[in-house]
Amino acid sequence: MSWALVLHVLIVTGFSLRILLREYLSPPARLAWFIVLIAVPYVGAVGYFLFGEADLGRKARQASAEIHESLRQRAEFVFRETAPIRSMIDALWLPAFSYAASINGFPPTQGNRATLLPDGEATCESMVADIDEATDHVHVLNYIWLEDRTGTAIAEALIRATQRGVVCRAIADGLGSRALIGSALWRRMQEAGVRLAVALPLNRPLRTILTSRIDVRNHRKITVIDGRVTYCGSRNVADPEFRPKAKFAPWVDIMVRFEGPVVAQNQLLFASDWRRATGEVLGPFQPLHGPDRPGFAAQVFGDGPTERHGATSQFFATAIACAHQKLTLSTPYFVPDTTVLDALISAGHRGVSVTLIFPKMNDSSFVAAASRSYYRRLLEAGCIIYEFTGGLLHAKTLTIDDGLCLIGSSNLDLRSFALNYENNILVQDQELTCNIARRQAEYMTQSDTVLLSDVLAWPFYKRIWHNVVATAGPIL
Template sequence: MLIQGLAAAHALVVVVFSTRVLLRDDLSSAARLAWFLVMLFAPYVGAGLYLLFGEISIGRTVHQRHDEIFAKLHLVASNSLGSCDQNLDGNVETEYQTAFRAASVDGFGTTLGNTAELLPDATTARSRLIEDIDSATESVQCLYYIWLADNTGKSVAEALTRAARRGVTVHAMADGLGSRKFVRTKYWREMRDAGVKLSVALPIKWVVDTILFSRLDLRNHRKITVIDSHITWCGSQNCADPEFLVKAKYAPWVDIMLRLQGPVVAQNQLLFISDWLLNSGEAAPEFHDNQATALKGGFPAQVFADGPTDRRGTTPQLFATLLALARKEVVITTPYFVPNSTVLDAICAAAIRSIDVTMIFPKHNDSWIVAAASHGYYRQLLEHGVNLFEYREGLLHSKTFTIDRKLSLIGSTNLDLRSFDLNYESDILLRDDEMTQLIYARQEEYIAQSDPVTLDDVNAWTYQRRIWNNVVATVGPIL
């Protein structure tokens, strides 16, 4: 009887959760198959994992609030949202216009007259950021996925506190998981006491309340800072030191940051406002359309923002578009590479048509499971002619994408399924020879500090390692 009962329970769990998987129209075939395998061989563990991490939707209520927020933003910010069709013609070459159209999410279009400065390193970037905060006279808005109580985290918090005390309107937001310890520190309390308006993005309790309809690990992975509506920062650096003490053995974290001015600043500010309204019940920062004016000699740029409340597949579709537009060369850096078939096929297709495709990953990844999944794709990439490098001087956390040394995408998005489906991400797409060349030069610096990976290297892996990599890659769609 006991055996029969266990068998019946096993069958019930498999049938119930398999039916749930089959009813979902948003799942890829690979993800659906991966869930079937997990349910079949470990039904009770699989059922628990599915309840916690199976659903990508963040809940109907949040989707409705997101749509309502952007509908209101469109009413007050029509100029700042930009115009793809009007601004592209005559300002962006025809072959690259498709990229900007593919990057248009939530109404963000192309802006003109932007300038940018590429910072030489993380320490300099954070020092300049604090200078900007200390120079602010009207407003500061910032959002970080990870905010640590280290030198950088404390310095930024103290700068925001000083700004609030001298009468600047300051809004600060941190992710509920990535910054869970920092929001309980004295620095968070000191900011609140000084008048900084604070909010926690995707607090754990909020997600738990929707556990039947949402994943626990949906996160706000964005890094946004806006100063006086005239300056914005974009890149991969969290509010943390390069030494990244919570994972010090992989340090230094190697990031890239841009300091931008021009109309694209307003788009980043609107993105922050949307996150603030979505996560807090408090009034949003004031927004004045057209405050960030076009600069003479500036370039076209556009915010690309994606998340679980946006159209599914937006990020993979943009990456595939960028790869299809390349005529000579593509260079990509990402710390986490767990692609879906859309992105993987686009990378291989670009290499097959004689595009010089180079990808740079960290040699030692802070996520062992992502490292194994990434390695599972190495043979396919190499056999199609992709150049692979592994950065050995720390954890390469920089997320960069350059096409033909003319077009760049830089921001928070990784080439993995978390960034594609689960995280709120923010990037900036720009068309400028000079700035793209500078980013490309930084990519060349990464290559100089990397080891090439060849087919001979992959062939030398043991059978056990190859099997493990492929097993992890197989369940990659549900990681």
């Protein structure tokens, strides 16, 4: 037996055993990795080594476990006076709120208010105005922060706030914001006294490759001002023109400005990321407005590779199961696991009007192909599919029966489900839900309707390509 054959057997056997030992790897993901290892063993082995496991290492797991437990304890302390969940949540939505509460330990809070911002320019203006009015602290966390008009405006607002004595903290992801972190604007913030941190830095790429995946990212978008205002949605600190991928512009996002007790939950989520990045413990953070204030019920939930496995996809499946009449969802990246896909198909079969809005032109051709592999099953179940033509639809929205809505950073893909740190706010409120539904309707007017006859008419090579990419979806 030649050494080459021995090496081949050792590589395939060793990585196959490693795949079989992973308890939380889904059967489709195992099968996908086995196919890759058999088809291209050396490339597959390198690919699995680099991207096969979302493990940040033993020390990171221990630190994250401590942070997670601390987050739960602090949530219990801060929200110990919160009314029982059944007294504030409609029975129809109780399963969704109960499941969301199990993720971080954040209960639903009453007395919240919100404003749906009209566009990117208005969002930037509103954020800058709130930062300019800050008197105590400003906390900003974003996956992508560019040195463009929006990025510069937010940075300069933080500098102004710091100069008048406000404590400003900002976290930028090491990959998504890598250009900013090495820029003159970042240095200006640092020199002005803005306290800066990098989430999952890339300053030691070899160590990152050896101990984790380089594409495990902090995808959250959190802004908190004085503990009284928070912003949540899909927009990064970047212009809609989004210079790194300008050919897909404009990037169409959605943002909501919240006030009320839910702000403290976003504050705690930011504090957990600040501690993960710097080791510093922030707080305590108390809600500025009690449950007696007029407003709706809302709660934050955040997920990530160090949290409970499958939490986000299980939440979406639970929320989808709550729909009785209609459900509308928009996402730029639709590569669901079987839990979410089956929930959508089931909703369609039981008579719910399920509407899905995706971008027609995606910045990832692989994601676009994988998404379209699911179209036939969804359309046959009665779902309605639109493909947005007015740019890259980046808004992540979910509205159910004019009473329940979700806004945040999570996409309907395996990256958001297993690799990224994400943040979302679940809301029970007719007014906000209807406002977001109207925004979704605007997306539909700028979209092409995808019919089952269209999908059946696709040439065979296109269907094969879609299914080939979808087969590799669990490992993308």
